[in-house]
Amino acid sequence: MSLLVVGSVAFDAIETPLGKVDRTLGGAASYFALAASHFTPVRVVAIVGDDFKDEHKAIFRGRKIDLSGLEHAAGKTFFWSGRYSQNMNERTTLTTELNVFADFNPTLPEPYLNSSHVFLGNIAPKLQRSVLKQVRGKPKVVGLDTMNYWIDGANSDLRETLKHVQILTINDDETRQLTGEHNLLHAAKQVFKMGPKILIVKRGEYGALMVHPNFIFSVPAFPLEEVKDPTGAGDSFAGGFMGYLASEGSLSEHALRRAMVYGSVMGSFTVESFGVERLAKVKRAEIRARARRFSKLTAFKL
Numbered sequence: 001m002s003l004l005v006v007g008s009v010a011f012d013a014i015e016t017p018l019g020k021v022d023r024t025l026g027g028a029a030s031y032f033a034l035a036a037s038h039f040t041p042v043r044v045v046a047i048v049g050d051d052f053k054d055e056h057k058a059i060f061r062g063r064k065i066d067l068s069g070l071e072h073a074a075g076k077t078f079f080w081s082g083r084y085s086q087n088m089n090e091r092t093t094l095t096t097e098l099n100v101f102a103d104f105n106p107t108l109p110e111p112y113l114n115s116s117h118v119f120l121g122n123i124a125p126k127l128q129r130s131v132l133k134q135v136r137g138k139p140k141v142v143g144l145d146t147m148n149y150w151i152d153g154a155n156s157d158l159r160e161t162l163k164h165v166q167i168l169t170i171n172d173d174e175t176r177q178l179t180g181e182h183n184l185l186h187a188a189k190q191v192f193k194m195g196p197k198i199l200i201v202k203r204g205e206y207g208a209l210m211v212h213p214n215f216i217f218s219v220p221a222f223p224l225e226e227v228k229d230p231t232g233a234g235d236s237f238a239g240g241f242m243g244y245l246a247s248e249g250s251l252s253e254h255a256l257r258r259a260m261v262y263g264s265v266m267g268s269f270t271v272e273s274f275g276v277e278r279l280a281k282v283k284r285a286e287i288r289a290r291a292r293r294f295s296k297l298t299a300f301k302l
């Protein structure tokens with residue numbers, strides 16, 4: 001199986017109650033690829049500017065991450081800055097500068113065209129669709145993530161893209177914003193009408209909820225004593241989830257449930273430090289150990 005992701009590769013400035021960083025490597029595709037590469041090889045489609053140097057690329061090296069679809073263009077790399085509330089549950093976006101992404105018109109490298117799993121990471125819905133169109137045949141699984149910026153600013157494009165998607169992964173506010181429904185089960189019914197047949201609602205410190213037409217599954221967030229920076233938790237969740245699914249090659253209920261756990265495992269590492277720092281260092285054995293702890297955390301007898 002082969003997994004392709006399109007999304008932002010960015011510089012982020014982040015402020016949380018536990019500190020701040022001015023310009024760190026971020027972007028949905030960065031978190032996604034780093035998380036997914038522990039499970040399966042990942043092909044990245046994105047664009048960076050001439051301020052994106054070799055030292056920034058270095059973090060992706062030595063992993064199963066193919067960067068032949070990472071275009072370099074004249075101009076500045078996507079820049080995002082945000083600030084978290086005292087309890088870290090709310091985030092205010094201070095700046096979104098699309099920069100080189102504004103005119104990005106990706107052409108997939110030939111070896112990417114046979115991708116069986118495609119993740120349309122958080123970026124302009126039109127771009128997501130253009131990537132999907134280029135993939136040869138019908139991919140086995142197509143997932144999509146988006147955020148308020150696109151739900152507000154590119155709603156009809158997003159709806160068009162969603163028609164081709166099986167799995168939608170968004171957070172609870174975005175789910176409500178997209179569907180106009182407060183109740184997540186009602187929201188799922190609306191999402192099913194838009195195209196996706198599986199809705200995954202990412203709920204920050206409350207974990208994630210999967211609504212499938214035949215079953216519902218909920219996974220907690222791993223209990224941590226200290227969360228330093230929640231940025232990228234959702235993208236890391238999606239990377240663990242899709243990476244595991246691609247490695248299994250199945251969409252069975254069992255595979256989907258385990259994928260939810262691996263998503264939550266990867267998200268839990270990301271929030272332990274600023275940016276991609278912890279995610280980039282995590283070892284296979286730590287991932288396995290945390291997945292076992294999830295199993296104990298949620299086990300009970302009836």
Ligand code: AMP
Pocket residue numbers: 008010011012026027028079080096122123124147149150230231232233234235236
């Ligand atoms: P998450 O915390 O999982 O929602 O993802 C945070 C990442 O998304 C950051 O690294 C940002 O660079 C990136 N990001 C923020 N806003 C956007 C946007 N409008 N489009 C694409 N990526 C974004």
